[in-house]
Every structure is written in C-alpha cells, then in structure tokens.
Amino acid sequence: KELRGWNIHVEDYPVSIAMESFAAEVAERTDGDLTAKTFHNGVLGSQPDAIEQIRLGVIDFGEFSLGPMGTSIPETNVVSLPFIFSSIPQMYELMDGEVGDAIGAGMIERGIVPLGWYDAGARSFYNSVRPINTPADVEGLKIRVMNNDLFVSMVESMDGNATPMAFAEVYQSIQTGVVDGAENNPPSYESTSHFEVASYYSLTEHLIIPECLCMSKVSWDKLTPDQQTIVMEAGRTSANLQRELWQAREAASMEIVQAGGTVVNTIADKAPFQNAMAPVYEKFLADNPDLADLVNMIRDAS
Amino acid sequence: MGLTILMLVFGMGVVLGVPVAFAMGIAAASAFWFEGFPMLITFQRATAGVSVFSLLAIPFFVLAGEIMLRGGIAVRLVKLASALVGHFKGGLAMVNIFSSMLFGGISGSAVADISALGSILVPVMKERGYRPDFAINVTVTSSIAGVVIPPSHNMIIFAVAAGGGLSVSKLFLAGVIPGILMCASLAIAAYVLSIKHNYPSEPFPGWGEVARAAGAAIPGFMTAVIIVGGTLSGVFTVTESGAFGAIYALLLTTFFYRSLSWKAFVLSVTGTVRTTAMVMILIAFASSFAYLLALYQVPERLSNTLVTVSDNPIVILLMINVILLLLGMIMDMAALILICTPIFLPIAVGLGMDPTQFGIMMLMNLGLGLCTPPVGTCLFVGCAVGNIKIEEALKTIWPFYLAILGALILVTYVPAVSLWLPSLF
Amino acid sequence: MSGLKSLIVRSETALTVVQRASIFTASVALVVLVATFGWLVFGRYVLNVTPTWVEQLALLLICYIAFLGAAAGVKEDTHLGVTLFRDMLPDSAQKVVIIGIDLILAIFGAVMFVAGIALMKFGWDSFLPMLNIPESFRTLAITLCGALIVLNAGIRGLIRIVTFSEWHPNPILQES
Numbered sequence: 001k002e003l004r005g006w007n008i009h010v011e012d013y014p015v016s017i018a019m020e021s022f023a024a025e026v027a028e029r030t031d032g033d034l035t036a037k038t039f040h041n042g043v044l045g046s047q048p049d050a051i052e053q054i055r056l057g058v059i060d061f062g063e064f065s066l067g068p069m070g071t072s073i074p075e076t077n078v079v080s081l082p083f084i085f086s087s088i089p090q091m092y093e094l095m096d097g098e099v100g101d102a103i104g105a106g107m108i109e110r111g112i113v114p115l116g117w118y119d120a121g122a123r124s125f126y127n128s129v130r131p132i133n134t135p136a137d138v139e140g141l142k143i144r145v146m147n148n149d150l151f152v153s154m155v156e157s158m159d160g161n162a163t164p165m166a167f168a169e170v171y172q173s174i175q176t177g178v179v180d181g182a183e184n185n186p187p188s189y190e191s192t193s194h195f196e197v198a199s200y201y202s203l204t205e206h207l208i209i210p211e212c213l214c215m216s217k218v219s220w221d222k223l224t225p226d227q228q229t230i231v232m233e234a235g236r237t238s239a240n241l242q243r244e245l246w247q248a249r250e251a252a253s254m255e256i257v258q259a260g261g262t263v264v265n266t267i268a269d270k271a272p273f274q275n276a277m278a279p280v281y282e283k284f285l286a287d288n289p290d291l292a293d294l295v296n297m298i299r300d301a302s
Numbered sequence: 303m304g305l306t307i308l309m310l311v312f313g314m315g316v317v318l319g320v321p322v323a324f325a326m327g328i329a330a331a332s333a334f335w336f337e338g339f340p341m342l343i344t345f346q347r348a349t350a351g352v353s354v355f356s357l358l359a360i361p362f363f364v365l366a367g368e369i370m371l372r373g374g375i376a377v378r379l380v381k382l383a384s385a386l387v388g389h390f391k392g393g394l395a396m397v398n399i400f401s402s403m404l405f406g407g408i409s410g411s412a413v414a415d416i417s418a419l420g421s422i423l424v425p426v427m428k429e430r431g432y433r434p435d436f437a438i439n440v441t442v443t444s445s446i447a448g449v450v451i452p453p454s455h456n457m458i459i460f461a462v463a464a465g466g467g468l469s470v471s472k473l474f475l476a477g478v479i480p481g482i483l484m485c486a487s488l489a490i491a492a493y494v495l496s497i498k499h500n501y502p503s504e505p506f507p508g509w510g511e512v513a514r515a516a517g518a519a520i521p522g523f524m525t526a527v528i529i530v531g532g533t534l535s536g537v538f539t540v541t542e543s544g545a546f547g548a549i550y551a552l553l554l555t556t557f558f559y560r561s562l563s564w565k566a567f568v569l570s571v572t573g574t575v576r577t578t579a580m581v582m583i584l585i586a587f588a589s590s591f592a593y594l595l596a597l598y599q600v601p602e603r604l605s606n607t608l609v610t611v612s613d614n615p616i617v618i619l620l621m622i623n624v625i626l627l628l629l630g631m632i633m634d635m636a637a638l639i640l641i642c643t644p645i646f647l648p649i650a651v652g653l654g655m656d657p658t659q660f661g662i663m664m665l666m667n668l669g670l671g672l673c674t675p676p677v678g679t680c681l682f683v684g685c686a687v688g689n690i691k692i693e694e695a696l697k698t699i700w701p702f703y704l705a706i707l708g709a710l711i712l713v714t715y716v717p718a719v720s721l722w723l724p725s726l727f
Numbered sequence: 728m729s730g731l732k733s734l735i736v737r738s739e740t741a742l743t744v745v746q747r748a749s750i751f752t753a754s755v756a757l758v759v760l761v762a763t764f765g766w767l768v769f770g771r772y773v774l775n776v777t778p779t780w781v782e783q784l785a786l787l788l789i790c791y792i793a794f795l796g797a798a799a800g801v802k803e804d805t806h807l808g809v810t811l812f813r814d815m816l817p818d819s820a821q822k823v824v825i826i827g828i829d830l831i832l833a834i835f836g837a838v839m840f841v842a843g844i845a846l847m848k849f850g851w852d853s854f855l856p857m858l859n860i861p862e863s864f865r866t867l868a869i870t871l872c873g874a875l876i877v878l879n880a881g882i883r884g885l886i887r888i889v890t891f892s893e894w895h896p897n898p899i900l901q902e903s
C-alpha cells in the first residue's frame with residue numbers, strides 16, 4: 001500500500017527532508033509493505049483544504065502547522081496564543097509530554113493522528129518603519145497577520161492596525177506601503193525576500209506554533225498494530241531530524257538577512273509585551289472555558 | 303486505471319456535448335469514486351478552487367467592463383479611435399483594432415469586446431462596403447488583445463495556477479508590448495487585405511475633433527489606469543484595484559456621463575454574475591480535475607515524455623505551443639490555464655524561461671484558440687453579432703491567424719518582448 | 728395534451744422563477760462584495776482600522792455568485808460545451824443525446840446535493856476564520872447548486888421527453 005502525503009514546502013526544506021526520511025524508514029521497516037509518496041509544493045491543495053482532506057482520509061499523511069487547525073480543532077488553538085511557550089526547548093519538552101498528548105487527543109477526536117511534533121521556530125515582527133522594542137512601537141503600524149482572531153487581537157492589543165491578507169500579496173504590499181510589515185519565523189522572512197522590503201526584524205518571538213507530522217485516522221485504522229508502531233516511531237525519529245535541520249536552517253537564514261542589511265534587534269525584556277496580551281487571554285478563556293486547564297498546564301510549566 | 307477513467311469519462315462527456323465544466327466535474331467524481339474516496343471530495347475541491355482570494359479580482363474586472371460597455375464608454379473609445387486612425391487605408395478595420403486595444407485595456411474579456419465593438423462597428427463596416435467575413439474576422443481576432451493587455455482576469459487565473467508566487471503587476475506590464483505587437487501585426491494583415499479589396503479610408507476629422515474625442519474618452523479610459531495604476535503603485539492590491547475600478551466606472555457613467563440607466567446597471571450586474579459564474583464553475587471543477595492529475599503525477603510523466611522527445615529548447619517550446627493550440631481549439635481558456643500551467647510551467651522554467659514570459663505566451667496561444675473551431679467562443683459570438691455562418695468567416699480568416707501566430711512566435715522566442723517593460727520598474 | 732404532460736410543461740414557469748431568484752441572490756452578493764471592498768480601502772486609509780472580516784466574507788460571497796450563477800446557467804443553457812460532434816448525428820439521435828445530457832446533469836446535481844449535505848455536516852464544527860460562523864455556510868452554496876441543477880436539468884429533460892416531436896435539436900440551424 002502506498003500512502004499519499006501532503007506537504008506545502010519545496011523539496012529541500014527541513015520539513016520536506018524529514019518527511020522523506022519518515023517515508024524511507026517506514027518502507028524499510030515494513031519491508032516495502034507500506035510505502036509513502038510525499039507530494040511537495042502544495043500540489044494537493046492549500047493547508048486548510050489539506051487538513052479537511054486528511055480528516056476525510058483522502059490524504060494519508062501530511063505536515064501541518066497547528067495554527068490553521070484551530071478553526072476545526074479547538075485544542076490546537078491554544079498554541080496560537082502569543083507567548084504561551086517561553087522558549088523553543090520548553091515547547092519541545094511540553095509537546096513531547098502531556099501537553100502534546102492533550103492536544104493530540106483533541107486532534108484524534110477530529111480524525112487526525114499526530115506522529116511527531118515539528119519545529120517552526122518563533123515568529124517575530126518585521127516592518128519597514130522602525131525597530132520594535134516595546135509594545136508602544138507597534139502602535140499605528142499596519143501589520144499583516146494570518147487569518148485568526150487571536151492574531152488580530154494580538155496586534156490590536158498593542159494598538160497596531162491588524163490586516164489579514166493573502167500571503168502571496170505581502171511582499172508587494174510592504175514594498176508599496178499597503179501594509180508596514182508582517183510577522184514570521186526567520187526562514188520564511190528570508191525565503192520570501194520580505195527582508196528586502198522590511199528591514200527591521202525585531203525578535204519579539206511572540207508566537208511559537210509547533211507543526212505536526214500527522215496521519216489520517218481513516219488510514220491509521222487500516223494499519224496493523226505492528227505497522228502503527230513503526231509509523232509512530234518513524235514519526236518521532238523524523239521529528240528529531242526536522243528539529244536539527246530547522247535549527248541549522250534558521251541560523252543560515254539569520255545570516256542571509258543580516259548580510260542583506262536587515263537591522264535585527266533582540267528584546268531585552270519581553271514582560272511588557274506579555275502583559276499587553278492580557279486581553280487576548282481573557283477573551284480566549286471567556287470564549288473557550290473548556291481549554292482553561294490546557295492553557296494553565298502550559299503556563300504553569302517552567 | 304483511475305487516470306484512464308478520468309480521461310475516458312471526460313473525453314466522452316466533451317464529445318457528447320456535456321458542458322465542459324460539468325464534464326470535468328463528472329470525470330473527477332467518477333475517478334474519486336473509483337479510488338474509493340468519499341464523494342464529497344469532488345465538491346470540497348470545487349469550493350476550495352473558487353475560494354481563492356486573488357480570484358476575487360475577476361468579478362470586479364468583469365463588472366468594470368460591463369459598466370463601461372453599457373454606460374457609453376465603449377462608444378466614446380470607438381469615436382476616439384475613428385478620429386485617430388480612421389483615415390488610413392481600410393480605416394474602419396484600423397479603428398476596430400485600435401478600439402480593441404483601448405477597450406481591452408479595461409475589460410480583459412474578449413467576448414465583451416466583441417459584443418461591444420462588434421455591434422457598433424460591424425454594421426458600419428458592412429455599410430461602407432467591407433465584406434462581412436472580413437469585418438467579423440477583424441473584430442474576432444483583435445478582441446484577443448484584451449486577454450494580453452492589462453488588466454486581464456486570465457492573468458489572475460494564471461498567477462493562481464502558477465502557485466501564487468508570481469507578481470500580478472509584473473504580468474500586467476509584461477502583457478502590454480505583446481498586446482500592442484499582436485494588434486500591429488493584425489493591422490498589417492488588415493492593411494494588405496484592404497489594399498487588395500480596395501476598402502475605403504475615412505476623412506481625417508481634424509485635430510480639433512481628435513481633441514474633443516479624446517476629452518470625451520479619457521475619463522472612461524481612466525478606469526483602466528486606476529486598475530493597472532492602483533496595482534502597480536501598490537496603493538491597492540489587485541483585488542482592491544478591481545473593486546475600485548468598478549466603483550469608479552459606476553460613478554463616472556452615472557454622475558459624469560449620465561449615460562448609465564437603472565436598467566443598464568441591472569444588466570451590468572446580472573451580466574457580471576453570469577460571466578463570473580461561468581468562469582468560476584470552470585475553475586471549480588478544473589480544480590477537482592487538476593487535483594487528480596497531480597495525484598496521478600501526470601505533470602511529471604508528461605514532462606518526462608516531452609524531454610525524451612527532444613532536448614532542444616526551441617523544439618520543446620514549439621511542442622508546448624502546438625499542444626496548447628490544439629487544446630485551445632477544443633477547450634475554454636480558464637480551465638486550460640488551470641490544468642496546463644502545473645504541467646508545462648515547470649518544463650518551461652527548466653529550459654530557463656521566465657514564468658511571466660511563459661504566462662503571456664500561454665495566454666496569447668489560448669486566446670487564438672478562442673477564435674478557432676470547433677470550440678471558439680469569440681468566433682461564435684462574432685458570427686452571431688455579424689449574422690454570418692461560421693464556415694463563411696473561416697474561409698478568409700487565415701491571414702489573421704498568421705498574424706497572431708507571428709506575434710506568438712516572437713513572444714515565445716524573444717524574452718525581451720514581454721520582459722523588457724517589467725524590467726524598467 | 729394529457730394532464731401529466733401539461734403539468735410537466737407548465738412547471739417550466741416555476742423554473743424560470745427559481746432561476747430569476749438565483750440570479751437575483753447572486754447579484755445582491757456581487758453588489759455587497761463591491762461595497763465591502765470600498766469599505767475595506769476606506770477603513771485602511773481613512774480610519775486606519777482595517778475591517779478584518781471583508782476578505783473572508785468575500786470568499787464566502789464568491790461561492791454563492793459562482794454556484795448559484797452556475798445553476799441558473801444550466802437553466803439558461805449558457806455553459807460552454809462542444810456540440811460539433813453531436814451536430815453530425817441525425818436529428819432524432821441528437822435529441823436523444825440532448826435528453827441524455829439533461830439526465831446526466833440531473834444525476835450529477837443529485838450527487839452534488841447529497842455531497843453538499845455531507846460537507847455541511849462535516850464542516851458544522853469548523854469555523855470560517857474572522858467570521859466565526861460554521862464552514863457549512865460556505866458549502867451550503869454547493870448544496871443549493873446541486874438541488875437547483877436537479878430541478879433545472881431534470882425538469883427540462885422531462886419536458887423534452889414528453890414533447891419529443893415538438894422541438895428541434897439545434898434551434899439556430901432551424902431558423903437559417
């Protein structure tokens with residue numbers, strides 16, 4: 001049986017390499033009974049569509065950000081809260097532990113079985129106007145955000161002008177001033193060339209949204225218990241590989257953008273930003289009282 | 303096997319005359335059924351195919367064009383063209399082609415062009431002694447300019463099909479010179495034929511009249527300037543520019559020209575709905591269809607085959623052009639752009655071709671398909687407008703085909719034709 | 728004309744009403760679409776607060792314009808198709824093919840309707856970002872389109888069957 005996999009990235013991206021290694025390990029350990037073909041470059045549709053397809057069992061496996069899963073799986077929305085994780089290592093630790101299990105349980109309920117948590121780094125603001133050091137620096141800036149209420153209220157709670165916009169339009173929009181900036185991780189900031197038009201990159205690291213190599217529950221249920229073990233273990237191995245590749249890629253991207261003249265600033269004290277997010281958390285918990293335990297589980301870990 | 307079912311059902315549907323959009327949908331549904339996928343995936347893909355942000359520019363461009371057409375802007379453009387180029391040999395043919403260049407700068411819809419300009423110019427041409435087939439052929443072939451001259455909703459569809467990384471402004475700029483080139487070669491063909499048939503030229507009305515016609519036409523032509531300029535300057539995104547262009551055209555024709563009646567407004571809106579729905583349903587089911595092509599890895603297989611036939615870029619590009627021409631003869635543009643781009647774009651890029659240049663080449667090529675039988679929407683509409691038989695028009699259309707092919711070859715093999723203008727910005 | 732036959736033929740009038748309602752709804756959606764984009768640009772440049780719901784609402788409206796318009800197009804017979812090969816057949820064979828296509832479209836419409844309902848059930852607890860309404864509101868367009876195609880193509884097929892001897896497969900050719 002050949003499994004079909006969805007991936008949005010180009011073939012030499014950390015995620016893509018890790019997915020190929022997942023496929024290779026599965027094929028090898030099942031003696032070719034189970035093979036996997038990954039369709040890179042998003043040829044099988046956009047991310048939200050692919051999430052629906054994996055739930056329907058049309059795609060067997062795929063690698064998704066937990067961000068866009070939030071519209072159909074409430075538990076995954078928790079990691080889209082700004083500053084929910086304090087660092088990348090902490091995110092690894094929690095996602096590999098009971099936090100990951102709790103989120104995974106929500107995913108399984110909606111037909112998606114997580115196999116391994118991938119790294120997508122931390123997202124930071126970039127813009128063409130000024131470096132951001134305090135929340136007040138965001139005031140009045142037109143910032144492109146992904147389509148999610150949380151990100152809109154995140155920017156609005158700092159009095160910025162949140163502008164949801166299709167990703168493909170961002171480069172030109174910054175270049176011509178339709179928006180002042182956006183926010184993303186270093187490899188995206190670099191590979192989209194956004195650094196050419198938005199030269200202030202402020203390492204707010206406000207969002208640490210893990211990604212996930214997952215399998216369709218429909219396909220998962222068709223595997224033998226042995227195959228399930230192999231697939232699960234191969235998922236874990238591939239996650240470790242991906243995290244290593246990601247760190248290297250992130251460092252390389254930072255070098256490129258700095259060589260390209262980007263002004264990078266780190267944030268000495270993130271507390272003012274975190275405090276500014278209070279209304280975001282308040283509204284989220286009021287709307288999702290069921291998720292309070294999960295939010296606290298992450299916030300109480302240190 | 304699944305691929306065979308997909309192709310067989312689609313082919314049978316087309317041959318029997320099932321509307322192409324539904325033939326694709328039915329073929330996709332059959333293949334999904336064969337693969338054991340849930341049936342709703344056909345329609346999930348269809349909805350996803352139309353829920354694409356960039357595609358929202360389509361109804362806006364179409365609406366702007368409809369309002370210009372029904373609000374009296376098209377007539378003013380024709381008057382300007384008459385004043386400027388009417389005094390050449392075969393003057394009305396030149397007016398026809400030049401009007402298409404101006405009007406194409408607004409609607410991007412070849413069919414709207416034909417019904418707008420054809421219904422104004424063809425009767426006048428017949429009256430002045432032009433052969434009906436000549437009048438129709440000039441109208442039909444020059445209407446293709448609207449596909450390449452910006453703004454053009456087919457460019458948006460191409461940008462979406464190419465994966466969203468392509469700049470629409472660059473495509474807009476890249477289409478200008480090929481569009482003018484195409485009109486110029488059509489004008490040469492029309493000129494030669496006019497000498498042969500001794501068609502008349504119109505008297506030059508004097509520079510005062512030119513100025514007056516320009517004064518009346520320029521506010522209308524500003525619609526195009528707003529759409530293209532808004533996009534290029536980045537004040538608006540493409541979609542917003544389209545919406546703004548439509549709003550501007552509406553305000554202009556209502557309050558300035560005072561030539562848009564309530565009835566004309568309603569016709570513009572319902573006309574836009576019909577055109578948009580026709581294009582969108584093609585896009586919708588082409589998405590289901592293209593999804594299966596990707597799943598069966600047709601692009602990879604086809605490009606491997608093409609590369610084994612020849613490794614000469616000139617030959618491969620020629621083959622791509624011939625395949626597109628043949629497909630363009632039997633299928634409509636929007637669906638073909640969506641299906642063929644993922645197949646041929648990687649091959650062309652592999653040969654070192656710029657994706658933008660490929661896009662212009664493809665649009666021109668498929669545009670020619672709009673004027674050829676057996677499926678040539680423009681040809682059909684043109685013949686209906688001129689009230690002549692398709693066979694009659696076809697007998698004398700070949701000089702115009704040659705003219706477009708000449709321009710197409712230049713666009714294919716001379717990158718600067720499409721890429722020079724965008725390189726200045 | 729027998730009672731059943733005249734009933735089938737008269738249902739054409741009802742279909743015209745349904746078709747006009749589809750076009751009307753889609754037209755309203757188009758006008759709202761244009762107006763909200765005007766508001767978007769106004770909000771961003773004048774108020775410096777971008778209305779965040781415009782984009783997602785637009786993506787919802789375009790589905791209704793596309794699918795309602797397409798269903799009306801089935802009634803109006805405006806969808807592009809290749810009739811060249813069919814036209815080579817003798818008239819009565821052409822008529823059989825035309826009726827066959829009506830019925831195929833009606834079946835496809837039925838599949839679309841059923842799949843639309845399934846999609847609506849599936850999407851009931853997924854939410855459209857920024858609008859916070861169930862995804863099912865988007866797929867409702869599919870369901871409606873399916874139902875309308877069943878009506879438009881199915882009833883037209885029935886009318887063509889009961890009046891088989893009274894129509895010409897290619898009305899344009901008939902005139903010239």
Ligand code: NA
Nearest residue numbers: 406410451453
């Ligand atoms: Na155009």
Ligand code: NA
Nearest residue numbers: 398402441444
């Ligand atoms: Na013309």
